[in-house]
Amino acid sequence: MIMDRRAISLTIIGILLFVFYLFLINPFAILFEISRINIIYYLIAVLVNQVGLILFAASWWLLLKILNLRINFFEGIQITYTSLFVGWIIPIPMNTEVIRAYLLNFKKRSNLGQAICSVVVHRALYNIAFGITIGGAAFVINFIEKDHLPIDPWLIIFAVLFAAVTSIFFTAILNSRALQFLYHYSPGWIKKYFFNKFIDNQQSELGFQGFVTNIEESINAMKTNFSLTLLSFLLIFLHWIGGSITAYYSAKSLGVDFSLSVIILIYAVVEFIQQVNIFIPSGLGVIDAGLTGAFVLAGVPLQLAASISLLTRLATYWFEVVVCTPIAFRYGYKELLLEEK
Numbered sequence: 001m002i003m004d005r006r007a008i009s010l011t012i013i014g015i016l017l018f019v020f021y022l023f024l025i026n027p028f029a030i031l032f033e034i035s036r037i038n039i040i041y042y043l044i045a046v047l048v049n050q051v052g053l054i055l056f057a058a059s060w061w062l063l064l065k066i067l068n069l070r071i072n073f074f075e076g077i078q079i080t081y082t083s084l085f086v087g088w089i090i091p092i093p094m095n096t097e098v099i100r101a102y103l104l105n106f107k108k109r110s111n112l113g114q115a116i117c118s119v120v121v122h123r124a125l126y127n128i129a130f131g132i133t134i135g136g137a138a139f140v141i142n143f144i145e146k147d148h149l150p151i152d153p154w155l156i157i158f159a160v161l162f163a164a165v166t167s168i169f170f171t172a173i174l175n176s177r178a179l180q181f182l183y184h185y186s187p188g189w190i191k192k193y194f195f196n197k198f199i200d201n202q203q204s205e206l207g208f209q210g211f212v213t214n215i216e217e218s219i220n221a222m223k224t225n226f227s228l229t230l231l232s233f234l235l236i237f238l239h240w241i242g243g244s245i246t247a248y249y250s251a252k253s254l255g256v257d258f259s260l261s262v263i264i265l266i267y268a269v270v271e272f273i274q275q276v277n278i279f280i281p282s283g284l285g286v287i288d289a290g291l292t293g294a295f296v297l298a299g300v301p302l303q304l305a306a307s308i309s310l311l312t313r314l315a316t317y318w319f320e321v322v323v324c325t326p327i328a329f330r331y332g333y334k335e336l337l338l339e340e341k
Contacts, residue, residue, distance in 0.1 A: 017286065018288060021288050021289050021292075025292070025302065025303065025306040026303065029303040029306075030303060030306050030307045030310060032303075033254060033303055033304050033306075033307035034254070034307050034310070034311065036254060036255065037253050037254060037311070038252070038253045038254075038255070039253070041249050041252045041253035042249065042250065042253040042311060042315075044249045045245075045246045045247075045248075045249035045250045045253065045311070045312075045315050046246075046315045046319055048242050048245045048246050048249065049242060049243065049246040049315045049316050049319070049320070050319070050320075050323070051242060052238070052239045052241075052242025052243055052246070053081075053084075053239075053320060053323075054077065055235045055236070055238050055239040055242065056080065056235075056236060056239040057076055057077045057080035057081070058073070058076070058235050059122065059125070059232045059233070059235035059236040059239065060076060060080060060100070060118065060119070060122045060232070061073055061076030061077075061080075062228050062229075062231055062232040062235070063118045063121060063122055063222065063228075063229070063232050064076060064104075064118055065228065066221050066222055066225045066228050066229065067110075067114045067117070067118060067218055067221055067222075068221075069104070069110050069114060069118075071104075077327075078327055078330075079100055079103045079104060080096075080100065081323070081324040081327040081328060082099065082103060082324070082327065082328040083095075083096040083097070083099035083100040083103070084096055084320065084324050084328075085321075085324045085325055085327075085328035086099045086328070087099070088317075088321060088324075094123065097119035097120065097122070097123050098119075100115075100118075100119050101115040101116050101118070101119045102115075104118070111214045112198060112199075112211055112214065113210075113211050113212070113213070113214020113215040113217070113218060114214055114218050116198070116215070117174060117214075117215050117218035117219060117222075118218070120170050120173065120174055121170070121174070121219075121222060121229075122232070122236070123170055124166075124167045124170035124171055125232060125233045125236050126236050127162075127163045127166045127167045127170070128163065128167045128233070129233065129236050129237040129239075129240050130159075130163045130240060130268060130271070130272070130275075131159075131160050131163030131164055131167070132237065133237070133240045133241065133244075133264060133268050134156060134159050134160060134163070134264075134265060134268040134269065134272070135156075135160045136264075137261045137262075137264040137265040137268065138153075138156050138265055140261040141259075141261050141262060141265060145259060145261065147259075147262070149265070150262055150265065150266060150294060150297050150298035150299075151265055151266065151269050151294065151297070155269060156265070156269065159268070159269060159272045162272065162275075174215055174219055176212050176213075176215060176216040176219075179211075179212050179215065180209075180212055182195075183195050183208050183212075191208075195208050196208065198211045199211060240268070241264070243267055243271065243316055244260070244263050244264040244267040244268065245260070245263075246267075246312060246315050246316055247263050247266065247267045247291075247308075247312045247316075248260055248263040250308055250311040250312040250315060251263065251295075251300075251308045251312075253311065254304060254307055254308055254311070256300060256304065256308060258298065262298060266291070266294040266295065266298060267291075267312075269294065270287060270290045270291045270294055273286065273287060273290050274287055287313065287317075288306075288309050288310070288313055291308075291309040291312060291313070292305045292306045292308075292309040293305075295308055295309060
């Protein structure tokens with residue numbers, strides 16, 4: 001993936017949006033609020049988020065174990081962190097999945113079907129966990145805590161439907177019959193410029209059918225090892241909850257106490273904005289403003305809401321960048337650039 005002028009321009013735009021956001025909020029007021037921080041609570045927030053990042057990598061690594069790919073846990077973390085780094089730079093859909101599949105196929109010499117199946121299934125599990133998280137939080141707030149929803153119900157419904165539809169889509173594209181049907185009835189130029197990109201070099205004599213067979217074998221392996229697949233889902237669900245707990249303790253560090261269900265709903269909806277973002281790297285400025293607005297709707301004064309948002313994003317984005325960047329460059333980001341060139 002080449003970090004071309006377009007990616008650099010979008011990154012600069014994102015930074016400018018973030019600076020503009022800070023200017024509108026009044027950075028001096030934010031610094032005053034943050035000066036009252038309870039450092040113990042905030043360190044808990046940072047630690048929980050880093051654990052959540054490891055859980056995300058572990059969830060995918062378990063799927064690789066099911067497929068009998070010889071990759072140790074630390075290598076799984078390296079590939080995952082590298083993909084996250086690239087995803088922060090270039091905001092296109094499925095970017096982290098594409099990078100993980102590429103590195104797995106390029107560095108670990110897995111077959112292409114295994115690599116793609118592992119990341120697509122992982123993304124489906126990720127979106128299912130997202131839908132359950134946001135839907136469950138809304139249910140608890142509305143029917144158990146008998147409180148008002150801090151987010152527009154229609155946005156919640158749309159986010160849950162998005163999670164359901166995309167999960168079904170990711171499952172459908174791994175169906176061997178559907179793949180064979182699409183390939184058979186596609187025009188020659190589509191086969192040449194799209195489907196033939198998925199022909200594995202190790203099994204080139206089998207053509208596209210070899211890729212389909214590898215996908216089918218990978219899916220069957222996951223069905224056979226249902227307990228490990230379920231554990232993978234549990235870990236990615238805990239990753240989602242971990243991000244919400246990070247936001248919870250970020251708020252608590254400034255003396256704001258929410259119920260965990262409210263924080264889960266706020267954090268999940270704002271993360272949904274990140275999922276549909278295809279323009280600004282990591283949603284710089286956009287996510288910050290969205291998170292601030294969500295806290296304001298939940299009854300927090302503007303400057304305090306912006307301070308909580310800033311601390312949350314510091315833990316869930318900037319500290320992650322600090323951790324992932326050296327790993328990405330050491331593991332093969334430079335090689336990735338050269339290979340694509």
